[in-house]
Amino acid sequence: MTKPGKFIVVEGLEGAGKSSAIATITNWLQQHQLKVVSTREPGGTPLAEKLRTLVKQIDHNELLAPETELLLMYAARVQLLTNIIRPALSRGDWVLADRHDMSSRAYQGGGRQLDEQLINNLRSAVLGNTRPDLTLYLDIDPAVGLSRAAARGELDRIEQEQLAFFIRTRQKYLQIAATEPDIVSIDASQPLAAVQQAIVRALDNHFSGLANG
Structure with missing residues (x-):
């Protein structure tokens, strides 16, 4: 019987350095000779990518x-x-995701201030028993993150929200991270090398004895 793969998620506000973190994790997985399937949210399938465009585009007429x-x-x-x-995990592949369910809890629950019970009902219906084995939350001051994001180019609809929205989102991120054991918070304001070291430490600690098993 194939041993199920593991599910790793990277979370954080705009400008937190998720792309660099994903590159670090990918390198760690390759060093351990693990097959990795990379995804992003929203998106990751042809239909989901169309939904991503709907969520992020600015020029809605309503x-x-x-x-x-x-x-x-x-x-x-x-x-x-x-x-x-789910198919990848069943094959024994490791899945590395740029965002997952924690983003909805933070952005729509914290930032948009939507009812927590509504979100929990959706989580239960959609996720079932599929949950990340490890989530790395890259924590950064929203003003710093937004400045980094703006330097990359044009901002999408969500990135153009007011600072208060991202402050609420970060507060929810921190609240969730403080209460769930499979979430590791990393100070993303550190120099890149320090962030990379913290990520590798978290992976080594969380998957000790598992990576090659």
Whole structure:
């Protein structure tokens, strides 16, 4: 019987350095000769990528209700889980995700201030028993992160939200991270080398004895 793979997620605000973190994790997985499937949210399948465009595009001719945004996120997520993540884990592959469910809890729950029970009901319906084995949350001051994001180029619809939105989002991220044991918070304001070392430490500690098993 094939041993199920592991599911690693990278989370954080805009400008937290998720791309660099994913590169570090990918290198760690390759060093351990593990097959990795990389995903992103929203997106990761042809239909989910179309939903990503709907969520992020700026020029809607009508208000995108917060509840609509939430439902689009979970619609994209269930496509990704069904078509990519669960099959990969069943094959024994390791899945590395740029965002997952914690983003909805933080952005729509914290930032948009949507009802927590609504989100929990969606989580239960969509996720089932599929949960990350490890989530690395890259924590950064929202003002610093937004400055980094702006330096990369044009901001999408969510990135153009007011600073207060991202402050609420970060508070929710920190609240979740403080209460769930499979989430490791990393100070993303450190120099890149220090962040990379913290990521590798977290991987070594969390998957000790598992990576080659």
